[in-house]
Amino acid sequence: MNLSDIQRIAEEENEFQRAYKYRINVCCSSGCIPFGAFKVLKAFEDAVKELGVENICKVARTGCVGTCSIGPAVLVDPGEYLYQCVTPENVREIVQGHIVSGVPVTKYLYNNSGYFRKQRRLVLRNAGKIDPTRVQDYISVGGYFALAKCLSTMTPQGVIQEITNSGLRGRGGAGFSVGQKWGLVARAHNTPKYIVANLDEGDPGIFANRTLAEADPHAIIEGMIIASYAIDAQKGYIYIRSEYPLAIEALQKAIAQAKSMNLLGDNILGTQHKFDLELRFGAGAFVAGEETAILMSVEGRRAQPRPRPPYPANQGLWGKPTLIQNVETLANVPLIILNGGTWFKGFGLPNCTGTKCFSLTGNINNPGLIEVPMGITLREIVYDIGGGIPSGKKFKAVLVGGPSGGCLPESVLDAQIDYDSLKRVGAIMGSGGIVVLNEDSCMVDTARYFTDFCIEESCGKCTPCRAGLARVKDIFDKIATGEGELNDVDILEKVSEYIINASLCGLGQTAPNPILTTLRYFREEYIEHIVDKKCRAGICFKKEHKGDE
Amino acid sequence: MTTEDIRRAQLERVLKKNNYQKSALLEILHSAQEIYGYLDQNLLVDIAGSLNLPPSHVYGVVTFYSYFKMRKPGQHIVTACLGTACYVKGVKQIIEAIEEEFNLKVGGSTADGKLSLSLTRCIGACAMAPAVVLDDQVIGKATKEIVIERIRNVLAGERDESV
Numbered sequence: 016m017n018l019s020d021i022q023r024i025a026e027e028e029n030e031f032q033r034a035y036k037y038r039i040n041v042c043c044s045s046g047c048i049p050f051g052a053f054k055v056l057k058a059f060e061d062a063v064k065e066l067g068v069e070n071i072c073k074v075a076r077t078g079c080v081g082t083c084s085i086g087p088a089v090l091v092d093p094g095e096y097l098y099q100c101v102t103p104e105n106v107r108e109i110v111q112g113h114i115v116s117g118v119p120v121t122k123y124l125y126n127n128s129g130y131f132r133k134q135r136r137l138v139l140r141n142a143g144k145i146d147p148t149r150v151q152d153y154i155s156v157g158g159y160f161a162l163a164k165c166l167s168t169m170t171p172q173g174v175i176q177e178i179t180n181s182g183l184r185g186r187g188g189a190g191f192s193v194g195q196k197w198g199l200v201a202r203a204h205n206t207p208k209y210i211v212a213n214l215d216e217g218d219p220g221i222f223a224n225r226t227l228a229e230a231d232p233h234a235i236i237e238g239m240i241i242a243s244y245a246i247d248a249q250k251g252y253i254y255i256r257s258e259y260p261l262a263i264e265a266l267q268k269a270i271a272q273a274k275s276m277n278l279l280g281d282n283i284l285g286t287q288h289k290f291d292l293e294l295r296f297g298a299g300a301f302v303a304g305e306e307t308a309i310l311m312s313v314e315g316r317r318a319q320p321r322p323r324p325p326y327p328a329n330q331g332l333w334g335k336p337t338l339i340q341n342v343e344t345l346a347n348v349p350l351i352i353l354n355g356g357t358w359f360k361g362f363g364l365p366n367c368t369g370t371k372c373f374s375l376t377g378n379i380n381n382p383g384l385i386e387v388p389m390g391i392t393l394r395e396i397v398y399d400i401g402g403g404i405p406s407g408k409k410f411k412a413v414l415v416g417g418p419s420g421g422c423l424p425e426s427v428l429d430a431q432i433d434y435d436s437l438k439r440v441g442a443i444m445g446s447g448g449i450v451v452l453n454e455d456s457c458m459v460d461t462a463r464y465f466t467d468f469c470i471e472e473s474c475g476k477c478t479p480c481r482a483g484l485a486r487v488k489d490i491f492d493k494i495a496t497g498e499g500e501l502n503d504v505d506i507l508e509k510v511s512e513y514i515i516n517a518s519l520c521g522l523g524q525t526a527p528n529p530i531l532t533t534l535r536y537f538r539e540e541y542i543e544h545i546v547d548k549k550c551r552a553g554i555c556f557k558k559e560h561k562g563d564e
Numbered sequence: 565m566t567t568e569d570i571r572r573a574q575l576e577r578v579l580k581k582n583n584y585q586k587s588a589l590l591e592i593l594h595s596a597q598e599i600y601g602y603l604d605q606n607l608l609v610d611i612a613g614s615l616n617l618p619p620s621h622v623y624g625v626v627t628f629y630s631y632f633k634m635r636k637p638g639q640h641i642v643t644a645c646l647g648t649a650c651y652v653k654g655v656k657q658i659i660e661a662i663e664e665e666f667n668l669k670v671g672g673s674t675a676d677g678k679l680s681l682s683l684t685r686c687i688g689a690c691a692m693a694p695a696v697v698l699d700d701q702v703i704g705k706a707t708k709e710i711v712i713e714r715i716r717n718v719l720a721g722e723r724d725e726s727v
Contacts, residue, residue, distance in 0.1 A: 045688060046689065046692060048702070049695075083692065084692075086692070216688065219685050220648030220690050221690070222686075222689070225688045257594060257631055258631075258684065258686075259688065295590070298590055298631035299630035299632075300630065301685065312590065314587050316625060318628065374688075376649035376690035376691055377649050377653075377693075378652065378653070382690070384691075418648075448648070450649055450690075452652060456652060474628070
């Protein structure tokens with residue numbers, strides 16, 4: 016295989032697809048399957064045969080379209096007609112109307128142009144449009160062209176230069192410059208070098224990485240191979256949560272295909288470069304997403320973080336230089352190589368380029384997987400894309416960044432999505448989760464929920480995190496059962512500060528964020544709980560109520 | 565061959581496939597749990613011996629990760645998702661309803677060993693929160709009525725046809 020072979024496959028595949036006038040994409044991702052996506056897929060396959068249109072209409076199994084609230088979702092091309100909540104019963108009617116008669120069946124269409132208008136799909140460029148189980152589909156939309164370009168026309172330094180130019184920053188949360196990181200690993204003297212792709216999306220309420228892997232696994236793999244060429248690594252691991260069976264299956268299949276096509280292994284595309292890729296499974300530990308902990312876990316040990324320096328770029332897996340990168344970051348790489356860093360800079364903000372994927376969930380009209388340009392405001396995400404709060408309820412807060420993020424009120428909804436702005440208002444980018452809360456949520460209870468999560472997930476190594484969080488929990492238990500005192504609020508603040516300052520890893524350093532932001536923006540609710548023994552959402556003090564009855 | 569022999573042979577194949585690498589411990593434990601249903605102490609000692617690792621190391625790893633189970637689970641397993649979206653949308657009430665209806669506690673099983681209830685930290689099905697998993701089937705937009713009915717059906721031995 017070489018560049019011309021890839022071009023040939025792309026041409027053949029495109030010709031094959033052009034023979035079909037219509038293409039029906041049935042979303043078969045984790046969001047739509049529980050609502051019967053496979054049955055819908057089967058029904059479409061049967062219906063096009065029965066109605067005799069199988070020669071002009073291709074039915075394909077694809078990944079996530081992004082609109083997880085209207086599953087099973089079906090996208091019909093040309094024209095990107097999106098059908099919502101399709102059932103096997105109305106499939107025949109859709110095929111009869113849209114394909115046979117050529118008139119879209121409007122009553123089943125999803126009418127919500129707002130959901131997509133402010134989105135910008137770079138990472139999710141192929142999600143919902145290609146069949147993730149067919150490498151030909153990926154190649155037909157330009158897949159592996161970037162890899163071929165790197166190997167045939169660019170030096171490793173040139174690749175790193177292009178990535179640096181693009182201004183791409185790590186999407187796993189910390190936002191470190193990707194080009195700079197690659198340069199560090201490339202310059203490290205020790206060999207062999209490793210790459211670890213982080214797909215340990217342990218934050219509750221977040222599924223952006225999973226959906227990417229389910230919908231477009233080859234984009235992640237191509238990004239990894241390009242990175243391996245740039246830093247001269249010969250072995251890589253994708254560390255994935257074992258709770259994601261569909262994503263695991265998609266990646267396993269994609270890796271096998273890439274190996275059989277000589278895109279992985281020795282002499283990739285006929286060059287000297289060799290790179291091998293394996294999956295490693297997590298086992299339910301949130302802290303394993305931390306960059307030194309993930310290394311421990313890949314080595315088959317307890318995922319306990321260790322102090323840095325030495326940084327993984329110099330001493331990572333088995334003490335060798337290791338590049339750790341979130342999968343979303345890696346999926347950006349092929350685009351940057353193909354179109355250039357300058358092109359990429361055209362998206363987002365000058366100091367924060369490109370886009371970010373978020374899973375948008377909670378009490379919101381249009382939950383789903385979204386991708387937005389950096390610099391968009393939270394208000395635009397909640398109201399323009401998310402469609403606001405359902406059932407006439409009032410907005411209360413938005414949680415950005417998972418259990419280590421912040422709970423932000425209405426007053427800061429105009430904050431922009433970029434690493435620094437989010438930090439200023441008390442949240443973090445995290446791995447990309449936005450959960451919207453309405454007036455039925457109690458902010459004290461929410462902070463308590465996240466504290467419980469962090470206690471469960473603390474690895475127990477650092478005393479401030481282990482014991483400090485337990486102390487915080489005691490106070491929350493007091494407040495939620497009506498035993499709270501006014502100086503508890505000060506103690507919460509003080510202990511939070513200790514935990515942040517004295518913990519080794521990101522988990523401890525960010526665990527108090529929900530506490531501090533709820534104290535900063537919703538202090539009156541704490542006071543109400545303590546002084547008036549009142550929970551305006553009616554969540555706390557439940558036990559007392561039961562006792563009264 | 566007894567069931568035990570067959571399982572041991574399966575485990576041996578997994579060990580061999582991973583070249584008895586110490587670093588593949590997590591993968592091996594995953595497979596072992598799939599084969600045996602759970603990881604009891606003797607099994608851990610056995611795996612430790614095969615990989616030439618101290619049993620304490622293997623035990624430490626198993627207890628660190630919440631996915632690994634050291635107790636025999638019930639015949640059917642219902643797992644409630646405790647992710648943020650599910651929490652916000654009231655999964656707690658569903659959990660309480662299951663506990664009450666089937667007389668068991670989170671982390672435990674019913675007296676007849678037919679059903680066990682566990683919690684998980686987010687299965688990533690947040691757009692259809694609250695989510696409950698019943699024997700590998702995800703029940704999205706769950707209510708306590710739906711979940712209890714589905715559990716009853718499964719316990720009664722009916723195949724779950726609703727998905």
